[in-house]
Amino acid sequence: AQKVTQAQTEISVVEKEDVTLDCVYETRDTTYYLFWYKQPPSGELVFLIRRNSFDEQNEISGRYSWNFQKSTSSFNFTITASQVVDSAVYFCALSEAYQTGANNLFFGTGTRLTVIP
Amino acid sequence: EPEVTQTPSHQVTQMGQEVILRCVPISNHLYFYWYRQILGQKVEFLVSFYNNEISEKSEIFDDQFSVERPDGSNFTLKIRSTKLEDSAMYFCASSESEGLGEETQYFGPGTRLLVL
Numbered sequence: 001a002q003k004v005t006q007a008q009t010e011i012s013v014v015e016k017e018d019v020t021l022d023c024v025y026e027t028r029d030t031t032y033y034l035f036w037y038k039q040p041p042s043g044e045l046v047f048l049i050r051r052n053s054f055d056e057q058n059e060i061s062g063r064y065s066w067n068f069q070k071s072t073s074s075f076n077f078t079i080t081a082s083q084v085v086d087s088a089v090y091f092c093a094l095s096e097a098y099q100t101g102a103n104n105l106f107f108g109t110g111t112r113l114t115v116i117p
Numbered sequence: 118e119p120e121v122t123q124t125p126s127h128q129v130t131q132m133g134q135e136v137i138l139r140c141v142p143i144s145n146h147l148y149f150y151w152y153r154q155i156l157g158q159k160v161e162f163l164v165s166f167y168n169n170e171i172s173e174k175s176e177i178f179d180d181q182f183s184v185e186r187p188d189g190s191n192f193t194l195k196i197r198s199t200k201l202e203d204s205a206m207y208f209c210a211s212s213e214s215e216g217l218g219e220e221t222q223y224f225g226p227g228t229r230l231l232v233l
Contacts, residue, residue: 035221044224045227109159
């Protein structure tokens with residue numbers, strides 16, 4: 001069965017600090033996809049990144065970076081030089097590759113990040 | 118930039134009433150989804166829809182729920198007889214490609230449903 005664990009329920013950092021949000025997943029599939037979504041206080045879900053299980057290269061996008069390690073089943077998300085606008089709930093999610101049909105996302109419980117000015 | 122839209126943004130209803138939540142997916146997308154998020158909890162999958170039929174559904178998606186694509190643009194979620202525990206944010210999502218998990222699902226802004 002698939003499972004996504006975000007052990008950090010809430011994190012507070014002071015502006016300009018770096019912060020890492022942890023995500024650990026479980027799946028029996030050899031092909032799967034991992035996602036991060038941001039949910040700001042306004043409530044919408046904003047797509048941040050998708051990685052497939054065959055690509056363990058780390059990715060950097062501006063102040064955001066992602067560290068995917070299959071050996072530890074982790075897909076961690078780091079925000080460098082955090083800003084107040086980064087305050088949100090961040091969800092890690094997993095999608096397994098089926099042969100046909102749509103593939104639903106399994107979400108973690110989310111990490112609420114508060115960046116203090 | 119194309120986006121998923123949802124109406125209404127908020128809905129208040131009495132227990133036992135029927136509600137219909139509406140979504141307009143991104144126009145060239147093939148797969149459609151409904152998720153819900155009870156306040157303060159994680160986002161949970163309800164149902165996926167492809168080629169005018171349900172592709173997959175979760176345990177939450179019981180006989181009280183139904184989905185429909187009544188025309189070429191709208192995708193609706195109906196709750197026949199709402200219960201207090203149906204109070205949640207309901208998200209619609211859509212994705213472009215034909216499965217295999219690689220597609221990115223883009224979410225609408227959500228409809229906050231409150232059942233009194």
